[in-house]
Amino acid sequence: MDLYEKIKELAAQKNISIRQLEEKLGFANATLRRWNKNKPSVDKIQAVAKFFNVSVDYLLGNEELKKTNKPVDLKKVISEKKPTSWDDPRIDWNEWVSFDGEPISDDVKKMLFAIYGDKLTD
Structure with missing residues (x-):
C-alpha cells in the first residue's frame, strides 16, 4: 500500500x-x-x-502499525487546550474517547462536557 x-x-x-x-x-x-x-x-x-x-x-511503509491502548489523562489533555464548550475546535474528542471503537455522538460529547466541564477548565 x-x-x-x-x-x-x-x-x-x-x-x-x-x-x-x-x-x-x-x-x-x-x-x-x-x-x-x-x-x-x-x-x-x-x-x-x-x-x-x-x-x-x-x-512510509517501513514498519507495521502499532496500536497502543495506553490510557489518556483527559483532564491533562483538555486542561492544556482550555476548551470553552463541548464543540470547541481545539479539542478532538474522537482522539480520546470512543465506544466500541466507534466515535461518540455529539450528544455524548455534550454530556461529558456538562459532567466534567468544571474540572476541565480553569
Missing part, C-alpha cells in the same frame, strides 16, 4: 475526508493526492503522522 492509500485508510477510520484532512493540516487542495506522483516534504509527512498518531516510518 502506498503513502496516499495509507492516508486514505487512516482518514476513513477517523471518519474524515481527504479534503477535511488537508484543511485541518493547512494543506492546499489536492496536496495529498499529488503524493502519488510527487515526493512530499518531511514536515508535511510528519504533520500527517502526528495527526493520525502514527509514525512516519509507518506512513
Whole structure:
C-alpha cells in the first residue's frame, strides 16, 4: 500500500475526508493526492503522522502499525487546550474517547462536557 492509500485508510477510520484532512493540516487542495506522483516534504509527512498518531516510518511503509491502548489523562489533555464548550475546535474528542471503537455522538460529547466541564477548565 502506498503513502496516499495509507492516508486514505487512516482518514476513513477517523471518519474524515481527504479534503477535511488537508484543511485541518493547512494543506492546499489536492496536496495529498499529488503524493502519488510527487515526493512530499518531511514536515508535511510528519504533520500527517502526528495527526493520525502514527509514525512516519509507518506512513512510509517501513514498519507495521502499532496500536497502543495506553490510557489518556483527559483532564491533562483538555486542561492544556482550555476548551470553552463541548464543540470547541481545539479539542478532538474522537482522539480520546470512543465506544466500541466507534466515535461518540455529539450528544455524548455534550454530556461529558456538562459532567466534567468544571474540572476541565480553569
